[in-house]
Amino acid sequence: MIRGVIVMNDRGKPRLVKFYEFQPAEKQQELIRSIYRVLCSRAENVSNFVKVDSLFGQDVRLVYKTFATLYFVFIFDSSENELAMLDLMQVFVETLDKVFSNVCELDVVFNFNKVHTILEEFILGGQVLETNSSEVVKTVEEILKMERAANSIKVVPSIPGWQGR
């Protein structure tokens, strides 16, 4: 199963943290710091996989990828396939890009509740639920429409990205 999804920037600030097994806040910070240290020490043009059994226990690996200023990190055990996870990460980012149209770090920071919504469509309880980017976009839009309808006060000024679709 997938143990966690972390998005952090290139200076180690967490931007999105989701663990599928509960981790207390301090432990989360510690893990994020250790992962950041590991990622920093990686050279360019090397594989996207790192074994992290010293942090998470036997046979746990992580896949990371840098997108501009952000590290995307998936942590998972042997029941998942590294390459498939890498690809899923790609789809996740593509979806973010579609939803936010040209996603950047601040989109993730300010709308991390929406990012969570998108992530929930992909992964539920540590298992991959959906892999089709356009399906996810569809569902997320539907949720958003409902939310807007329910929230007639319109507190949230529309985001350019949302209006585009």
Next chain:
Amino acid sequence: MEQLKTIGRELAMGSQGGFGQSKEFLDLIKSIGETRSKNEEDRIVLREIETLKTRLANPNTPKFKLKEYLIRLLYVEMLGHDASFGYIYAVKMTHDENLLFKRTGYLAVTLFLNEDHDLIILIVNTIQKDLRSDNYLVVCAALNAVCRLINEETIPAVLPQVVELLGHQKEAVRKKAVMALHRFYQRAPGSVSHLISNFRKRLSDSDPGVMGATLCPLFDLITTDVNAYKDLVISFVNILKQVAERRLPKSFDYRQMPAPFIQIKLLKILGLLGNGDKKASEHMYTIVGDIMKKFDSTSNIGNAVLYECICCISSIHPNPKLLEAAADAISKFLKSDSHNMKYLGIDALGRLTKISPEIAEQHQLAVIDCLEDPDDTLKRKTFELLYKMTKSSNVEVIVNRMIDYMININDNHYKTEIASRCIELAEQFAPSNQWFIQTMNKVFEHAGDLVNAKVAHNLMRLIAEGFGEDDDTADSQLRSSAVESYLHIIGEPKLPSAFLQVICWILGEYGTADGKYSASYISGRLCDVAEAHSTDDIVKAYAVTALGKIYSFEIAAGRKAEVLPECESLIEELLASHSTDLQQRAYEVQAIVGLDAHAVENIMPMDASCEDIEIDKSLSFLDGYIQQAIEKGAQPYVSESERSGMSNISNFKSQEQHESLMHSLRFEAYELPKSSMAPHVPPVLASSTELVPVPNPYNHTEVHYSATPMPSVSNAGSSELKLRLDGVQKKWGRPSYSSPVPSTSNNDAPKIQNGTTQRDSVGSANSKARDVSYDSRKPQVEISPEKQKLAASLFGGPSKSDRRQSSSSQKVPKNNSHSANKSHVEKTATSDTVAVKTSQPPQDLLDLGEPTGTSIPPSLDPFKQLEGLLDLTQDSTTLNTGGGSGTDAPDIMSLYADMSLSGQGNENPLSTGNDSASLLSGFSDAANRNGHGVNTVPQLTQQLSKGQNHKDSLEKDALVRQMGVTPSGQNPNLFKDLLG
């Protein structure tokens, strides 16, 4: 999307306020982004927390503001600050009717709370309601929360609704309901065991997405119990076929591949189902072959499926054609420029070498390239592969590479792993003794503090016992070369403590054995070690005891032990050491130097470290002593079982039952104490599980004792002590029923050469007595097939498994104390190795392994008899060997015997506490002599209580003595891992 904007651009955008959040939140993030130090950040966040606290608490805050505050709170917690004051607001927000707020509330609680949090109970009701909602998005939100927040206790509250949702019209809901059920299964398998059939049912769901979701729980279920799902093999193969033939709707295509994630899951499941099952595997060959032919190498996901095919092929019953295809695919991976592909190629190679070792050889160059690669992940993976393909022909190269790599890494976790792998490989495949010792030296030099202390003991044992060849000269050559190399290394600065211990021990045992080095030279070097590591008591203890050995060997050889001035001053210094252990050792050395050759020979026989030591667990050597005490009017010991009414525990079986019972938690209520229980109730024994030993009043037990025919006097004698030591009697009480054991084991036990009496080694080495008498037989039969399988599966080639077994057999003979067994092993070792396999008890090594922090001096009462005669300070391990006859002369002899034992076996630096305890107890014994008579037991129990339980600790102690050292207790499991 690859061209995301830079921070500067983002901040510029941010300042325009285009993100739908308030200016405040924006400013917060900006200011945090601009902080230079952690302190500064903390200050800002703390201020933010204060603001949020007041605002959240304000009842007039509008809802949409509350929502934003909650999100800010989440942000604060993500940065690592405590936001627990706001959890309740998150819970409140889940109750909101508005979907936006509800979802925010659910998001917040799923991130804030763990499933055992007290507040969860406030959400369950809302979740129940939402699961029944007409709006499927609300249902989905609730299911998301269910996956994260429901624990074993609350599962029943939502289970019926979740099950109902399995039939929901929306496939998104069905999918999530399957996942929720899967989550329940993970969390508390028992709670949904009756619903597992639902997973099978959903496998034929009309929506492929739901079917795909069902594969997740099925994968877990099949992992735990393969055989229950063999009937699904054909269904899975059919599904995979349909997927691969693109029969699914177009929407399931993913980068032009038909539902690759479903394919991957299916291939994983098939791999499990086909493992070791020829018939099931045959169904799979065609489809797996088809997928491999069709694969698309341009995309990641295509390669992922291909890799999964290889994993599946390596797991199921081998098929030559598929293996060939897999080998082709692997070579494609390895030839790729992408590190990811190479990584998968190496991993796949590792899987396939188990089945066909020759494949790895085809890719030697590629593997070497990966080894040189700057990518650490790839390098490690390659080392893993090398580890898997090591055999006696390539062990030198591989281990040297591993050591070179190990020296250069800083990650202690991985360093430990690779060091232990080096050791393991070296132990298994060492081509020569010299090479082995050199390799171990290197590993110790660079990772000595990381490897398990057990490894050090193994090394000592190996050098002491040789490689099991009958050739004595080879053994002594080995020792000489070890001594040589250690004298060479010893001067180097910064050697790890564990390594120094080995060095000291070896120098003490064998430093002067071949006559090449003089005693004064060796003792001088030992002194240097002790002085150079004046802060390390353990090393000093080893050094001082080694000195003692050197001197006694000198004396025994008829020479005068010339104590160098520096040694003298070292001993002087240690005589006043704060560490009682060091003090005692120093006194011992001092005493030895003053003795004559005959006495010394008994104390410190040459090369006695390999002698087998027997343990009398019932301490029957105390019988005579107890007899005396009873004659003087002492109260007899009444065993625990008798006190609680179980008068007859004499057979092992019930004893074992009883013991296992004692270790687990009991959930039954305690029985009321039965003051008038009949003393003879042998049949009760059978149902001992139901009996809770309740100590009866002592006056009662006395009656008891006189009424029950208890064979062992020792039991009776020690009963006195329970008056003073109620707390410990449980630990102490049990061994007394085992009195028959030692007597039998004793009879066939080899005697120590120096023993003047027949019972030499009583307390300390008990494990052997037990192991041999019945314990060891069982594991030999049970575990060896496993070992066999491991050897076969790890190293398919016959030459390798040969080597593995023979090497293990080499090590076994001397550590197996049973003489009969020994000869048996030696015989078989020379004959066919397959036979050895079964007779080998590899777990002997394991048994030896559990290091203990304490050594348990079994008995102290020789003090009383001897303190007047000798003013030596006795070692804690002194054993009464006289069979308790009580006369002085035999006791002295036995004392010598004991000292020899303790001399060779008393390298246990950690026993300081015990030693001091025993010293004190020695004095108190003297003081108490007129008092209660028997007080050996209190000390014993004290010490026993330091181990986990007496049996374990005695067993450990036995091994300790056998190896002549005390494992110092680090990484106890490491070695276990190595041995599989």
